[in-house]
Amino acid sequence: MILESAILDVRPDATKAFETAFAEAQRIISAMPGYLSHELLNCLENPQRYLLLVRWETLEAHTEGFRGSPEYQRWRELLHHFYEPFPTVEHYQPTFGSFLQ
Amino acid sequence: MILESAILDVRPDATKAFETAFAEAQRIISAMPGYLSHELLNCLENPQRYLLLVRWETLEAHTEGFRGSPEYQRWRELLHHFYEPFPTVEHYQPTFGSFLQ
Numbered sequence: 001m002i003l004e005s006a007i008l009d010v011r012p013d014a015t016k017a018f019e020t021a022f023a024e025a026q027r028i029i030s031a032m033p034g035y036l037s038h039e040l041l042n043c044l045e046n047p048q049r050y051l052l053l054v055r056w057e058t059l060e061a062h063t064e065g066f067r068g069s070p071e072y073q074r075w076r077e078l079l080h081h082f083y084e085p086f087p088t089v090e091h092y093q094p095t096f097g098s099f100l101q
Numbered sequence: 102m103i104l105e106s107a108i109l110d111v112r113p114d115a116t117k118a119f120e121t122a123f124a125e126a127q128r129i130i131s132a133m134p135g136y137l138s139h140e141l142l143n144c145l146e147n148p149q150r151y152l153l154l155v156r157w158e159t160l161e162a163h164t165e166g167f168r169g170s171p172e173y174q175r176w177r178e179l180l181h182h183f184y185e186p187f188p189t190v191e192h193y194q195p196t197f198g199s200f201l202q
């Protein structure tokens with residue numbers, strides 16, 4: 001399992017529209033090969049900030065499979081215009097934990 | 102469920118010692134009231150970076166219960182000297198996801 005993690009800072013006037021768009025976008029990612037699960041969470045300390053966590057079977061399922069797919073164009077179209085600044089995406093592998101998938 | 106999230110940048114010469122200390126420290130947090138689960142993950146793009154995700158029943162279980170406990174002193178003693186810079190901890194509540202605990 002590889003965890004994709006991205007802190008998403010959304011334009012302050014657009015959090016509701018972002019959530020509406022994400023409700024559609026999550027159907028795209030959930031159908032991709034190698035997808036395991038995802039969460040979108042909202043920051044208590046900063047309501048314009050979200051944390052996206054997506055679990056993939058492998059790194060390549062995200063970086064090659066999803067990002068190289070036609071579906072990724074729709075994902076970008078739905079979501080990327082909300083971000084300011086544009087987020088950095090990182091990938092993590094489990095070291096310890098009670099919660100590995 | 103409230104997710105505590107912290108990006109931990111560990112001194113480059115100390116990642117193995119940090120992992121050894123964390124193996125002990127995770128027993129402390131796992132026994133706290135209101136604790137649900139935790140993960141420590143290692144960044145593929147930057148091996149000195151870890152992501153700590155702890156799930157709590159409530160925000161206060163972390164900010165008041167754990168941080169106000171005698172056990173927190175031992176947690177600090179085990180882990181805090183590894184961080185450079187000292188991390189920012191954020192708390193998140195679920196907006197969407199297939200994976201809510």
